[in-house]
Amino acid sequence: MNINIRALAAKCIYAVVDQGRSLADELPKQQERVEGKDKGLLQEICYGVLRFLPELENDVRGLMQKPLTGKQRVFHFLILVGVYQIKYTRIPDHAAVSETVAATAQLKNKHLKGLINGVLRNFQRKFQLEKESELDDNHSNTKKLPDAIKFNHPSWFIKKVQAAYPHQWQSILLANQEKPPMWLRVNQQHHQIAEYRKLLDDAEIEYQFIEPATGAIALSQAIDVNKLPGFQDGWVSIQDGAAQQAARLLDAQKGDLVLDCCAAPGGKTCHILEYTSDLASVTAIDIEETRLIRVHENLQRLKLSANVITGDAANPKTWWDNQLFDRILLDAPCSGTGVIRRHPDIKWLRKEDDIKTLIVLQQQILKNIWSLLKPGGTLIYATCSILPEENSEQIKDFITKQADAELISIPEDENNIGWQLLAHPNKQDNPSMDGFYYAKLKKLISHSK
Numbered sequence: 001m002n003i004n005i006r007a008l009a010a011k012c013i014y015a016v017v018d019q020g021r022s023l024a025d026e027l028p029k030q031q032e033r034v035e036g037k038d039k040g041l042l043q044e045i046c047y048g049v050l051r052f053l054p055e056l057e058n059d060v061r062g063l064m065q066k067p068l069t070g071k072q073r074v075f076h077f078l079i080l081v082g083v084y085q086i087k088y089t090r091i092p093d094h095a096a097v098s099e100t101v102a103a104t105a106q107l108k109n110k111h112l113k114g115l116i117n118g119v120l121r122n123f124q125r126k127f128q129l130e131k132e133s134e135l136d137d138n139h140s141n142t143k144k145l146p147d148a149i150k151f152n153h154p155s156w157f158i159k160k161v162q163a164a165y166p167h168q169w170q171s172i173l174l175a176n177q178e179k180p181p182m183w184l185r186v187n188q189q190h191h192q193i194a195e196y197r198k199l200l201d202d203a204e205i206e207y208q209f210i211e212p213a214t215g216a217i218a219l220s221q222a223i224d225v226n227k228l229p230g231f232q233d234g235w236v237s238i239q240d241g242a243a244q245q246a247a248r249l250l251d252a253q254k255g256d257l258v259l260d261c262c263a264a265p266g267g268k269t270c271h272i273l274e275y276t277s278d279l280a281s282v283t284a285i286d287i288e289e290t291r292l293i294r295v296h297e298n299l300q301r302l303k304l305s306a307n308v309i310t311g312d313a314a315n316p317k318t319w320w321d322n323q324l325f326d327r328i329l330l331d332a333p334c335s336g337t338g339v340i341r342r343h344p345d346i347k348w349l350r351k352e353d354d355i356k357t358l359i360v361l362q363q364q365i366l367k368n369i370w371s372l373l374k375p376g377g378t379l380i381y382a383t384c385s386i387l388p389e390e391n392s393e394q395i396k397d398f399i400t401k402q403a404d405a406e407l408i409s410i411p412e413d414e415n416n417i418g419w420q421l422l423a424h425p426n427k428q429d430n431p432s433m434d435g436f437y438y439a440k441l442k443k444l445i446s447h448s449k
C-alpha cells in the first residue's frame, strides 16, 4: 500500500496537539517514511495546520453533527488537513479531498470515509460561496471573529502581547502566521559578503536583502542547503538574521576565553568561532546530551573546534574548571515566543504557567553564570522570546540586585533595557527577522556603581 501523506500529517498533528509532543521530534519520524518531494508536502501541511489551527477548527465547526472525540481525534485532524489544503495550497480541490479521504484506509477506519468526504465537500462549497460573497461585498467576514480565531493564537498569549505591545500586537501575531525567510550566515573566514553574493549570483540563487550590521542574507525563496555554494565545505550556514546579532554583540577578542551557555544545536557557538579567529577557547555547554550531537556536527562541517560539555548552567560547580571567562553568551532557555513562525507547535505546547517556571530558571542560570565572568568581562543575555518578563524585566531585576553588573546600552535600542527585536509581516525589501532579545552586561572591576 502506498503511504498516504495526509494520514502521516494527521498523526503528526495529533501527536503535537493532543499528546504534547514537539513537531521537531514528530515530523522527522513521519518524514522518514516518504521520499523526496513528499517530505516537503508533509512538512507544509503539518506547519500549515498548526499555524491556522483555530481558524480551521472554526471552519468545520458547523459541518458536523458532533465533534470527533477519543480514538477518533486523529480523524478530526485529518479533516483539518483537508481544509488546509483547500484553503491554502495550490493542490486542486478534488485531489485534496480524494487523497484526504483515502487516508482513512491507512488510519484503519474506513467507516469514517463517508463522514470525511461529506464534511470536506460541504466545506469546499461553503468556502467557494464565501470567496464569491467577499468579492461582491468587498469585505472579509473574518472581522467578526474572536481574536483567538482571527489571529490563530491562544487567548492568554494574545493578551500578553497586547499588554506588552499595544501598537504592534497585530503585526506580531500576523508575522507569526507567515513562512519565515531563509537567512544565510556567510562564514567570513572563507569569503567576504560581497564575494559570497557573487557566488549566489553565479548559481542563480536570488536573495532579497542583506542586513547591514552582520551581512546576514535573506534568500527570496527557501532552497535545499546542498544547492548553496560551499555548504558542505562550511562556507555558509542557515541562521536567522536575529540570531546572527549574538556574535557581533558579544564581540569576542583575540585571546579571549569564551563561554557559550545553553549552546545546542550550536549555531551561535560556530558563529562566535567564525567571527573572531585566535580565541583562546570556546566552551559550549548544554544540559541535553542528545542536542549536543548537533553541536559536534555543526563544528565538524565548519571545521571549527570548541570544548563541548554536557552540564547544567544553573549548577556550574558540576562542570566548571574554575577559569573565569572574558565573554559569556547566555542564550537562555525561554518560551520561544519570538520564533513561532519557525515552530508553530509552540503556540499549542506552551502554557501560560510555563512562563513562570522559565523565569525562575533564567534567574538561577543568570545569577550562577555571572560568577564565572571575569571582572571587566562582558555577558550577553539572549532569548528568542518577546515577553518582557523573560527579557527587559528579568535584566532590570538582575542589575538592581547584582551590585557588580552594569547594563551597556545597545545602539539599536539605546533608550530601553536591552534590545527587543520583533517579527513583522515580511516585505520584499524588508524581510522579517525572528523575535529576539539581547542585553549586554559588563562586570564592574570594583563594586562602586
Ligand SMILES: C[S@@+](CC[C@H](N)C(=O)[O-])C[C@H]1O[C@@H](n2cnc3c(N)ncnc32)[C@H](O)[C@@H]1O
Pocket (backbone or CB within 6 Å): 243, 261, 262, 263, 264, 265, 266, 267, 268, 269, 285, 286, 287, 288, 291, 311, 312, 313, 314, 331, 332, 333, 334, 384
Ligand atoms: C535557545 S536554545 C539554544 C540555542 C543555541 N544557543 C544556538 O544558537 O544554537 C536553549 C538551550 O538551552 C538548553 N538548556 C535548558 N536548560 C538548561 C540548563 N539548565 N543548563 C544548560 N542548558 C540548558 C536547552 O537544551 C537548549 O538547547
